[in-house]
Amino acid sequence: xxxxxxQKKINNNLLTxxxxxxxxxxxxAIRAATSLLVKGSYGKLPKQAQHIVLLIQDATDRLLSQTxxxxxxxxxxxxxxxxxxxxxxxxxxINKLIAEWRPQFKLSKLxxxxxxxxxxxxxxxxxxxxxxxxxxxxSNAIKYTHKGSVHIKTSWQRNxxxxxxxDTGIGMSSARKKNLxxxxxxxEKHILNDNCGLGLGLYISSELIKSCKGKIKCMSQGKNxxxxxxxxxxxxKVDAPATNR
Numbered sequence: 001x002x003x004x005x006x007q008k009k010i011n012n013n014l015l016t017x018x019x020x021x022x023x024x025x026x027x028x029a030i031r032a033a034t035s036l037l038v039k040g041s042y043g044k045l046p047k048q049a050q051h052i053v054l055l056i057q058d059a060t061d062r063l064l065s066q067t068x069x070x071x072x073x074x075x076x077x078x079x080x081x082x083x084x085x086x087x088x089x090x091x092x093x094i095n096k097l098i099a100e101w102r103p104q105f106k107l108s109k110l111x112x113x114x115x116x117x118x119x120x121x122x123x124x125x126x127x128x129x130x131x132x133x134x135x136x137x138x139s140n141a142i143k144y145t146h147k148g149s150v151h152i153k154t155s156w157q158r159n160x161x162x163x164x165x166x167d168t169g170i171g172m173s174s175a176r177k178k179n180l181x182x183x184x185x186x187x188e189k190h191i192l193n194d195n196c197g198l199g200l201g202l203y204i205s206s207e208l209i210k211s212c213k214g215k216i217k218c219m220s221q222g223k224n225x226x227x228x229x230x231x232x233x234x235x236x237k238v239d240a241p242a243t244n245r
Contacts, residue, residue, distance in 0.1 A: 027064045034060060038103065054107055061139075083211050084126050087238045090161055091119040093127065094154050097134040101142075108142050111149035119156040123235035129208045130161075130233070136201040137165045137229050144227075145169030161235035164228065171225040172218075180218055181206035209233065 034057040037045060045053065098114050105112040141150045148168030155162045172180070180202055209216050214233040220226065 023067050027060060027067060031057065031060045031064060051107070054103055058104060058107075061135075081208070081211055084128065085124045086127065087122045088125040088127055088130075089119070090123055090125055090130070090156065090235060091116060091154070093130060094134065094163075097131060098138070098152065101138050104142055105150065108145075110142065110145055110147070113149065113151045115151070115153045117155040117157075119161070119235075122238040123156070123159075123161065124238060125161070125233065125235050126212055129212055132208060133163065133205055133231055133233075136205050137163070137231070140201065141165055141167040141169065141227075148226075156235060159234060159236045161233045163231040163233075166226065166228040168226045171220045171223050171227055173223055177218055177220055181216065 034053055036042065037053045038050070038057060094116070095114075102112065138150070138152070145167040146169065150168075151166045153162075153164040153166075155164075182203065206216055209231060212233055214231065216229065216231045219228045219230070
């Protein structure tokens with residue numbers, strides 16, 4: 001019996017999702033191998049070799065991020081993304097995520113500062129969402145900041161985890177900022193050609209934040225005047241009684 005158009009679409013989506021999932025294995029292996037080289041597990045590398053390994057690591061990270069992004073957007077488009085809240089030491093997790101980016105900041109010669117209000121309690125968070133947000137926002141900050149600095153500030157108050165990332169990069173126009181978190185497919189051509197890429201990562205981040213009942217906003221005074229992204233995620237203490245929201 002021939003397949004209907006809807007069945008073909010489901011089969012194609014399943015096939016591409018499986019292919020993307022299978023890619024994560026070898027990409028992760030390359031990432032792990034380069035990390036060992038960077039750490040000097042097999043001996044100290046010459047300075048030029050360290051530079052090349054960092055470039056490989058950077059490219060691998062981007063590829064892994066794109067694969068993860070594709071899987072996430074497939075889940076989001078079908079309403080299948082399930083928020084996975086679990087007890088999490090957010091301060092510790094954020095510190096570990098940021099530590100992975102320090103070599104990239106050193107390579108890009110950008111000043112980097114992390115200011116943290118220590119979160120002493122365990123809170124309920126989706127670790128995948130938090131990891132994606134840190135990765136995407138820091139990746140964009142490095143990509144669009146050619147000189148100057150990137151400052152990340154994390155704090156927790158009243159069951160809300162706030163992440164604020166400020167850079168001295170290329171900034172953005174009012175039109176770009178207005179459409180920043182909409183689907184790239186729905187944006188006008190002049191917005192897509194604003195020398196800032198498709199913005200797929202920010203769209204996915206926005207959708208993931210919505211799924212967690214959080215908020216994201218961007219502030220910029222205009223082109224070449226830097227940007228500030230502020231994310232707020234519900235992060236209830238583990239020992240606090242659950243409330244209906």
